[in-house]
Amino acid sequence: MTFKGINKVYFLGIGGIGMSALARWFRHEGYPVAGYDKTPSPLTEELEKEGMMISFQDSTVEIPFDFTTNPDEVLVVWTPAIPKESVLLNFFQAHYPLKKRSEVLGMITKEYHTIAVAGTHGKTSTSALVAHLLKSAGKPVAAFLGGITQNYNSNLILPGKSKEPTLVVVEADEFDRSFLRLFPNEAVVTSADPDHLDIYGDESSILDGFRDFVKLLDKKGKLYIQSHAWYRMGEGLDIPAAIREYGLRSSGIHADNIIAKPGIFLFDYMGLKVQIKGLELHIPGFHNVENALAAIAIAVDHGVTEEQVRAGVKSFRGVKRRFEIHSSVPGHIYIDDYAHHPEEIKACLSSVRAMYPTQRLTVVFQPHLFSRTRDFAAGFSESLSLADEVVLLDIYPAREKPIEGVNSAMLLDGIHTGKKIMMEKAKVMDYLKESQPEVLVTMGAGDIDRLVPGIAAWMNSRTKPDEA
Template identity: 90%
Template sequence: MFKGIYKVYFLGIGGIGMSALARWFRHEGYPVAGYDKTPSPLTEALEKEGMMISFEDSTVEIPFDFTTNPDEVLVVWTPAIPKDSLLLNFFQAHYQIKKRSEVLGMITREFYTIAVAGTHGKTSTSSLVAHLLKSAGKPVAAFLGGITQNYNSNLILPGKSKEQTLVVVEADEFDRSFLRLSPNEAVVTSADPDHLDIYGDEATILEGFRDFIKLLDKKGKLYIQTHAHYRLGENLSTSAAIREYGLRSSGIHAENIIAKPGLFLFDYIGAKVQIKGLELHIPGFHNVENALAAIAIAVDHGVTEEQIRAGVKSFKGVKRRFEIHSAAAGHIYIDDYAHHPEEIKACLSSVRAMYPTQRLTVIFQPHLFTRTRDFAEGFSESLSLADEVLLLDIYPARELPIPGVDSAMLLDGILAAKKLVLQKAQVMDYLEDSRPEVLVTLGAGDIDRLVPGIAAWMDSRAKQDES
């Protein structure tokens, strides 16, 4: 598969998808080095695992062993790296260089692959698919878009089973990366408009998902969420078996859903199997729906009812996906990666169901100027589910500012009783004064840097009130 390659260098090694690949190559015995813009807990973990990482965009920082025989080095890069990067331009001129999606695609051609796509829900769903199979003793390798709580990693590796390894991959629609995969089975959790800076319009991103489905093995299976199926149309160009799922689907669906603080109970109703009284400790109606797809796949791979029940109950979720940091009465704190109006709506609707009588405060950091501009009305509508909304400045990621586009443009459309724009440095003082009962932080930028401090503050408040 990688004939003649003896070392691998990653440009943007600290990215969640890149680091999973880096870990896979390291596990396979390759020396691994890389560059990233800034240190992070993830790059620190990779360094402890034996990878050499620099944070200077300079060719001087490339380890000597990676410069002596360029033909033996594979360079993997992510489109998040700026086009004027000195390292990117150097490697493009002198080395074999491939996008992350190309390399992941090469891996999927060698293994039986389950690819999970969707504008939202793919990280939680792929993680649960991998966990149900892994906990049932199946040989699984999984490349995930988040850090699983059960395995404390974005990479799951198979054991020593002689069975054929099943590869679970998160199929990312950004930059059309998922079109490089070779799936035997696929999940489409959602097909809402997003990444319009890449696709241009809603019709084009929907066509991207249809093209992804065309890649399915002819004898494969497609698990598709009800609304996504409606949006993509009935006449999908695939001979794979299509299995529709959803909370209220006529196909695979859930019944008797009960929302409780910290968990959801539900019954799985499938064509072959019905499993009653499942206990899911990653709360949220959207997570129940994600679990339906994962359970259906597990059933089709011979996982027993008892194993599924135990696997669903033991799944701890993914960091920053409805992650509950404090559950004390009156001191609830939940953090979520949601950065699209539909994701925010799903998260806050579930929080409301769990804590219907308590005051809900939300801190949201918009991600990308283009996304904020394109979905401003949707953001305002979904954030209106809260009683109090605090907006941080837009996290630019790969973008330059757009005149007239900022967080304040969302305020007029938000119906919450209290709403304002805050700087990150003001957050802790504001929380100290306002004393929220249920607090939710949302966003895909660097809002995660605030989470440890907020969690510690909320925990200390709970202990003070107990005493």
């Protein structure tokens, strides 16, 4: 399928982070765009301001009239997050051309030189930094991201006018094997840990999924792969693309002289042919230094100079909800992170410990998905034990229905900290005011983000920076 003959686009689940990036792209390309989502959000408000028509009722009455007169000219894009019993989904399936988000993104990547960033964690920050390094160096780049960048305040980055061909940067999502619909010229694999076992079944199957993804590269392609992911995937893997291994302690591309400071990590980039010393990364975390290695390697391979890399790394402000520091006053530190997998939690809390080694660390964590909580319960408990105090919220179900016997409380016994408690989300703010945390981290991929503005305002009100 091509976009020929399509003159309108409707999105089922338009408020999703991946869906909204596509909606913005079609709007930029001149298509009338409409859509449905379950509830309003700051993101849907932004889309409406950009000229998109959005309804929040699962009813065919809400479809704009212009989108009903000639169904063959309307492309309907949907996400598996829409329930099968949805009135709109069943109506569109019967009467309209219907494509999954991943299929449409694949159609776009087929038309451009594409850099696809995959990984069970790290792909949002890495893809955002790849796009930023290229764009800040003047390269024409379009990027479809899984988060809102702080530099551009959007999940879509658009190319400026240039005589050079546009480069496309996309997140390659392993969920539902979506990344197998892409057409990458270059690929990154930031990690390949077990996840989405409700889809893949077991660890070996998800590794096979990542192997199938990198096999999409041809002999002109390049694969940038993190050392542990390469160790897990590499056995028996035969691809024609050039392989560039990277990692904090990799024998290939690696980092030297890493110094963790509050709000900043300093490091040296040690590439295969290029070394760039004294880089300043203002999105802290050892994992972010590792993500930066891949992004820098790609930028260098596309002709970005040492000084452009240095400036781009220093000016990158990260992605909202990815190790986002809301308060940096000593004794009143507040960081919010999207971590929802044991390895992500471990990476986040290890970095926080390095930055604030002597201060009491409190974590408020909302597990995401019943199946993920069940499958990785021991790992969650072990990672959360890096904190001094753990506050557990109820599981955010997302697309799932409850599983008997699976709840947040099952993590408590395995958490070895001075204090660990269960709590309703509505009581968190009062609890924090009573406990007065020194370093606070909120984590999760559900609706815990609704707490962030209030917590941030309170933490910043406790003292003024010039009093620290």
